[in-house]
Structures are given as structure tokens and as C-alpha cells.
Amino acid sequence: MSENNSLIKLVDMKDKGRALVASQPLKAGQIILRDSPILIYSAIPLGGGAAAGCYCCHCFRTIPPNCTTTTSCPRCSTASTFCSPQCLSIAMSTSHTPFVCQALSILQASDSPLLHHPHDRHLQARFLVAAYNLGMVSPSHFRTLLSLQGEPIIDEASNFLHSLIYSVCSPFLDSLRIVFSLDLTASLLSKDKLNAFGLMDPFNQDKERSVRAYVIYPRASFFNHDCLPNACRFDYVDSNSGCDSNTDIVVRLIHDVPEGREICISYFPVNLKYSERQKRLKEDYGFSCDCDRCKVEANWSDNEEEDMEAEDEDMEEDGDDDIGKEESDMEKEDNDFPHAYFFMRYMCNKENCWGTLAPLPPDVARCSKIMECNVCGNLSNSEDLVDGNS
Numbered sequence: 001m002s003e004n005n006s007l008i009k010l011v012d013m014k015d016k017g018r019a020l021v022a023s024q025p026l027k028a029g030q031i032i033l034r035d036s037p038i039l040i041y042s043a044i045p046l047g048g049g050a051a052a053g054c055y056c057c058h059c060f061r062t063i064p065p066n067c068t069t070t071t072s073c074p075r076c077s078t079a080s081t082f083c084s085p086q087c088l089s090i091a092m093s094t095s096h097t098p099f100v101c102q103a104l105s106i107l108q109a110s111d112s113p114l115l116h117h118p119h120d121r122h123l124q125a126r127f128l129v130a131a132y133n134l135g136m137v138s139p140s141h142f143r144t145l146l147s148l149q150g151e152p153i154i155d156e157a158s159n160f161l162h163s164l165i166y167s168v169c170s171p172f173l174d175s176l177r178i179v180f181s182l183d184l185t186a187s188l189l190s191k192d193k194l195n196a197f198g199l200m201d202p203f204n205q206d207k208e209r210s211v212r213a214y215v216i217y218p219r220a221s222f223f224n225h226d227c228l229p230n231a232c233r234f235d236y237v238d239s240n241s242g243c244d245s246n247t248d249i250v251v252r253l254i255h256d257v258p259e260g261r262e263i264c265i266s267y268f269p270v271n272l273k274y275s276e277r278q279k280r281l282k283e284d285y286g287f288s289c290d291c292d293r294c295k296v297e298a299n300w301s302d303n304e305e306e307d308m309e310a311e312d313e314d315m316e317e318d319g320d321d322d323i324g325k326e327e328s329d330m331e332k333e334d335n336d337f338p339h340a341y342f343f344m345r346y347m348c349n350k351e352n353c354w355g356t357l358a359p360l361p362p363d364v365a366r367c368s369k370i371m372e373c374n375v376c377g378n379l380s381n382s383e384d385l386v387d388g389n390s
């Protein structure tokens with residue numbers, strides 16, 4: 001793992017590839033990783049019109065309508081907007097180079113073949129522009145990207161995207177210190193599919209949350225998935241922490257983890273039912289999940305799955321029946337129904353949130369009793385939950 005992270009280490013794990021495990025006993029709430037993007041690209045389709053001006057193309061903060069420091073790229077016609085001259089200046093030598101200006105201008109021109117393709121292709125094209133740009137501006141980060149999980153898949157989509165990207169890259173091929181090929185393009189697409197994190201808009205109870213950008217984090221990409229995770233990621237998009245860290249993430253432990261245990265996150269909200277989880281994991285990540293929760297739920301009939309969903313909803317609406325239970329009773333239930341305890345203790349009960357709760361970081365000796373939701377940011381007292389006082 002990283003030079004200065006003694007809490008977790010990277011190991012090879014049978015049937016899962018690389019995995020992160022605890023290198024010492026770790027405490028609930030502990031921050032085990034802080035990570036910054038090596039690559040980030042907008043989730044807005046090319047030619048996205050007004051939506052393109054909502055976020056800074058460098059730090060991805062929302063640009064308020066009355067912002068007086070907003071500025072646009074003077075070189076290109078892509079409506080790329082920045083929240084300040086500082087963000088523009090950094091971007092011009094990193095993520096918004098002359099290559100990116102030209103590539104995005106061509107890809108969103110009115111005669112671009114891409115415009116007849118669905119949103120997903122636009123995003124893949126945006127990713128490839130960002131990835132080949134990374135190859136030019138930061139060969140070491142490009143090598144990191146190539147070292148992530150993902151084998152090339154040569155199909156109609158990769159062929160189409162490769163010839164499209166070749167046409168926009170050709171004037172810059174000399175600057176690319178890499179051999180440009182269909183195999184490389186297909187391999188990059190696969191790295192993106194298996195490793196990109198969605199950076200979401202902040203939670204708003206009245207509005208569906210959408211993805212603002214897709215991000216490749218060099219170290220967080222090593223977390224494997226578990227349907228009952230022991231860690232979860234937090235980001236603080238649009239909070240007051242400044243442009244520098246707006247797209248950073250931290251990963252915190254949900255509960256104590258012994259030395260040697262694998263640390264996993266969930267790749268999607270934990271409330272999804274078994275069939276949906278398996279479908280997403282197969283289609284998006286190429287594996288079948290065999291975690292403890294899936295082992296139990298694999299034997300459930302469709303009716304049981306539906307009963308379970310209804311029970312989950314009851315828990316949310318009328319948690320009082322259950323939250324008075326002693327912790328040990330709930331742990332006993334754990335054997336037949338492994339997620340009952342997890343849902344009770346670690347799932348946010350705010351409507352439409354489906355976030356996961358983790359304690360705030362512990363102070364020197366004591367774990368915090370304050371739980372933070374990684375989606376809505378709500379803070380609650382864990383003792384209230386167990387005592388039934390919430």
C-alpha cells in the first residue's frame with residue numbers, strides 16, 4: 001500500500017485479485033485511507049448545454065449563479081467553465097490542456113458521430129480523452145491507471161471509440177509517450193468500468209441525486225466489494241473545505257476490524273435485494289458475489305426476498321418495535337439474517353437516503369458514539385439507537 005499507510009496493506013486474495021487487509025487491529029470510525037483523484041471527468045453528456053456550466057471543470061464545485069470569479073477557457077469552444085482563475089490556471093497545465101480543448105471541441109461539434117450515440121458512449125469518450133491526456137501530462141499516473149484491474153474487451157463499442165479517439169488524437173500522437181492502439185483503448189475502458197467511483201451531487205431529499213463526475217482513485221481502487229461492508233467512503237463535495245480537496249475521499253471503518261481481516265466497501269447502497277446486487281456485480285464488475293449475506297440470501301425464494309424488503313420498510317417506518325432489543329439478541333439473529341443487525345445499526349433511516357453510518361473518528365482511546373451518514377451527512381447518537389430513544 002502507500003508508503004505512509006501502516007493501517008492497511010495490499011495482499012493477493014484467492015478469487016478476488018488484490019485486496020486490502022488490516023495490518024493491525026483497527027477501531028470503528030478510524031480513517032484508513034484518504035485519497036485524491038488521478039483522473040476525473042464530467043458525467044454531463046458532450047454538448048450538455050447549460051448543465052456544463054453548473055460545476056467548475058477543475059474542482060467540480062457547484063458554481064453559484066452570482067459567482068463573480070467564474071471564468072471560461074479562452075482557448076476552446078467547449079463551454080468549459082471554472083470557478084476561479086486559479087482553477088483555470090491549474091487545469092490548463094493538467095486536465096484541460098490544448099489536447100483536451102481540441103478533443104472535446106471535435107467530439108461535441110454538430111457533425112460529431114458521437115452525438116447520435118447514447119449517454120454512456122459520451123462518458124466513455126470523455127474518459128478516453130482524460131486518460132490519453134493523463135498519458136501526456138503524467139506518465140506515472142498513467143502507469144498507475146494501467147496497473148488497475150481490467151482486461152481489454154474488443155467489441156463494437158471499443159472499436160468505435162478507438163477510431164473516434166484516434167481521429168482526435170492524431171495531431172498529438174508525438175506527445176503521447178505510449179503506443180496508441182485498439183488494445184490500449186479497450187484496456188483503458190475496462191479500467192474505467194471496474195474502478196471508477198461516481199462523485200455524487202450532495203444529498204437533497206426533494207431531488208434525485210445524480211452523478212457529477214467519475215473519478216479514478218489510485219488506492220481506493222483496491223477495495224473489494226462486500227454486501228455487508230466493514231468500511232464506507234465519505235466525500236464532502238461542495239462543503240467548505242475549499243477547491244483543493246473537493247473531490248477527495250476518505251474511507252472510514254463502520255465497526256472494529258481485527259488484524260488480517262479484509263476491508264471491503266459496498267459498490268452500491270446496501271439495501272438492494274439479492275438478485276439486483278448479483279446482476280449489478282456481474283454486469284458492471286464481472287463477478288458473482290459469494291459474501292456471507294449472499295450465501296444466506298441465495299437460498300431464499302422470490303417471496304422471501306419480497307417479504308424481506310417489506311420488513312426492511314417496516315423497520316424504517318416503525319423502528320420502535322425493534323430498536324429496543326438488546327444488542328446481543330440482535331447479534332443472535334445475525335446467524336439466520338445477517339443484515340438485520342447491520343441494517344438496524346448502520347443504515348441511515350432518513351427517507352430516500354440509503355446511506356451507511358460509520359462512527360466519527362475515535363479520539364485517542366475511545367470510539368465515538370456519534371454516527372455519520374455517508375450520503376446525507378446526518379449525525380446521530382448510536383446509544384439512542386440501541387436504547388430505543390431515537
Ligand SMILES: C[S@@+](CC[C@H](N)C(=O)[O-])C[C@H]1O[C@@H](n2cnc3c(N)ncnc32)[C@H](O)[C@@H]1O
Pocket residue numbers: 015016017018019148149194195221222223224225226285286287288289290291
Ligand atoms: C475496484 S477493483 C478491486 C481491486 C481488485 N481486486 C484488484 O485486484 O485490483 C474491482 C474488481 O475486484 C474484483 N472483486 C471485487 N470484489 C470482489 C468480490 N467480493 N469477489 C470477487 N471479486 C471481487 C472484481 O474483479 C472487480 O471487478
